[in-house]
Amino acid sequence: MTGSEDTIIALASGPLPSALAVIRVSGPKVGALIAGHLSPADLSPRHATLVHVKDAGGAILDQSIAIHYPGAASFTGEPALELMVHGGRAVIDGILETFLGADGVRAAEPGEFTRRAVLAGKVGLVEAEGIADLVDAETAAQREQALSHLKGEAAGQFETWHRELLSALALLEAMVDFPDEEDAPEDTLMPVTARIHALLAAIENALGDGHLGEKIRDGFSVAIVGPPNAGKSSLLNALAGRDAAIVTDIPGTTRDIIEVRLDLGGYLVRVSDTAGLRETTDPVELEGIRRARAAAADADFVIGVTDLSASVAESIFRGIEVDLRVENKSDLARGGEESVSRETLPLSAKTGDGMDGLVEAIRRGITGKVRVRPDPLIARARHRRALEQARDALRSAGVALDENLGAEFVAEDIRAAARALEGLLGKIGVEDILGAVFSEFCIGK
Ligand SMILES: Nc1nc2c(ncn2[C@@H]2O[C@H](COP(=O)(O)OP(=O)(O)O)[C@@H](O)[C@H]2O)c(=O)[nH]1
Ligand SMILES: [Mg+2]
Numbered sequence: 246m247t248g249s250e251d252t253i254i255a256l257a258s259g260p261l262p263s264a265l266a267v268i269r270v271s272g273p274k275v276g277a278l279i280a281g282h283l284s285p286a287d288l289s290p291r292h293a294t295l296v297h298v299k300d301a302g303g304a305i306l307d308q309s310i311a312i313h314y315p316g317a318a319s320f321t322g323e324p325a326l327e328l329m330v331h332g333g334r335a336v337i338d339g340i341l342e343t344f345l346g347a348d349g350v351r352a353a354e355p356g357e358f359t360r361r362a363v364l365a366g367k368v369g370l371v372e373a374e375g376i377a378d379l380v381d382a383e384t385a386a387q388r389e390q391a392l393s394h395l396k397g398e399a400a401g402q403f404e405t406w407h408r409e410l411l412s413a414l415a416l417l418e419a420m421v422d423f424p425d426e427e428d429a430p431e432d433t434l435m436p437v438t439a440r441i442h443a444l445l446a447a448i449e450n451a452l453g454d455g456h457l458g459e460k461i462r463d464g465f466s467v468a469i470v471g472p473p474n475a476g477k478s479s480l481l482n483a484l485a486g487r488d489a490a491i492v493t494d495i496p497g498t499t500r501d502i503i504e505v506r507l508d509l510g511g512y513l514v515r516v517s518d519t520a521g522l523r524e525t526t527d528p529v530e531l532e533g534i535r536r537a538r539a540a541a542a543d544a545d546f547v548i549g550v551t552d553l554s555a556s557v558a559e560s561i562f563r564g565i566e567v568d569l570r571v572e573n574k575s576d577l578a579r580g581g582e583e584s585v586s587r588e589t590l591p592l593s594a595k596t597g598d599g600m601d602g603l604v605e606a607i608r609r610g611i612t613g614k615v616r617v618r619p620d621p622l623i624a625r626a627r628h629r630r631a632l633e634q635a636r637d638a639l640r641s642a643g644v645a646l647d648e649n650l651g652a653e654f655v656a657e658d659i660r661a662a663a664r665a666l667e668g669l670l671g672k673i674g675v676e677d678i679l680g681a682v683f684s685e686f687c688i689g690k
Contacts, residue, residue: 322365356686370671
């Protein structure tokens with residue numbers, strides 16, 4: 246861990262050259278950097294000022310907009326400066342070199358600005374994760390979820406649960422310290438019992454979300470399976486809008502899993518094309534078929550494709566839970582012949598006919614499989630682990646209550662549940678968690 250006595254600087258915006266770019270500086274040397282390199286240097290706090298940025302010799306490097314956040318009233322909780330500069334490489338290099346040449350100034354590490362914000366208590370850990378997810382968001386659903394976390398909606402719920410645990414604990418501790426000899430233990434513990442059960446139900450409810458939040462963040466998996474030559478690779482390419490997989494009329498062309506990431510109706514979806522299912526003795530193809538079956542077993546949604554113009558026994562899908570049956574090559578179907586059953590979707594990967602229906606069916610399928618709630622609380626495995634720990638501790642508290650093991654035992658379990666939520670919120674063990682969380686951040690954030 247590097248001390249906050251360092252002043253850190255980074256380019257916070259994207260690849261160069263760009264029309265404009267943002268350079269971010271945070272730390273005790275911000276005032277000195279402004280005095281030494283900006284003209285005018287008397288910046289009105291948190292106001293945009295047109296300035297010249299100058300190098301150590303006084304030569305002008307750029308004409309920029311500067312915003313000064315003095316004192317602790319900044320994102321990082323320490324003096325900060327944001328420069329909106331022209332995004333030329335020489336401009337950025339000149340400014341970074343000049344500022345890095347000053348005493349006590351160094352380049353920021355990935356996520357270091359947000360790390361300082363968390364350590365200064367300006368941003369909660371779950372909210373900071375929301376910031377990282379917002380920067381990474383590729384789809385509308387990811388963006389909405391990240392914003393909900395960033396705004397503290399999930400953290401607010403975790404905080405409420407944590408407060409309720411502490412108040413149950415206070416009740417219990419009062420009982421341990423001042424036992425009321427006249428009442429039976431069941432009676433005195435009654436208010437605590439009710440709270441524990443309510444909390445346990447709420448946490449179990451959050452955990453029983455079908456992993457929706459994690460899937461929104463990491464992507465839903467969709468597998469395309471079917472016999473060789475059905476047009477599985479063509480279907481993947483049609484969905485992707487590009488030639489991601491090789492398409493030939495030679496059966497057995499696709500032997501390994503090919504995955505593309507798509508934005509389907511606002512959801513990130515990872516679609517995999519698989520080897521055709523058939524009887525074979527070719528060891529490479531056999532391995533491909535084994536992988537196809539494994540991909541189908543792991544997938545959130547399985548599309549079973551066949552060729553409408555060829556007859557295939559449904560038994561090829563034996564052992565695979567197909568969510569949607571697709572009959573491809575509808576362009577080849579002879580008119581008038583009704584070979585398609587109600588449950589299958591006819592389409593043509595070649596002409597694109599019926600593809601909109603497929604996209605809609607996938608979207609409905611992936612969201613319908615999980616219980617849809619507007620804002621899932623859990624977006625990461627870290628959140629799930631912490632809530633599972635809290636749930637287990639509360640279950641154990643419930644057992645201790647049922648078996649009248651005594652207030653001390655119940656209190657110990659409630660303390661464990663509270664600690665799990667404290668870890669989740671970054672109230673304890675924050676240094677350990679920070680390393681893992683911020684390693685995923687980009688520089689300048
Ligand atoms: N007429 C027609 N041919 C198709 C269609 N989809 C795929 N094909 C052809 O069927 C053959 C096998 O396609 P491919 O995507 O490689 O099938 P895969 O083995 O299931 O991956 C290729 O010659 C494709 O051009 C379609 O919708 N209509
Ligand atoms: Mg193929």
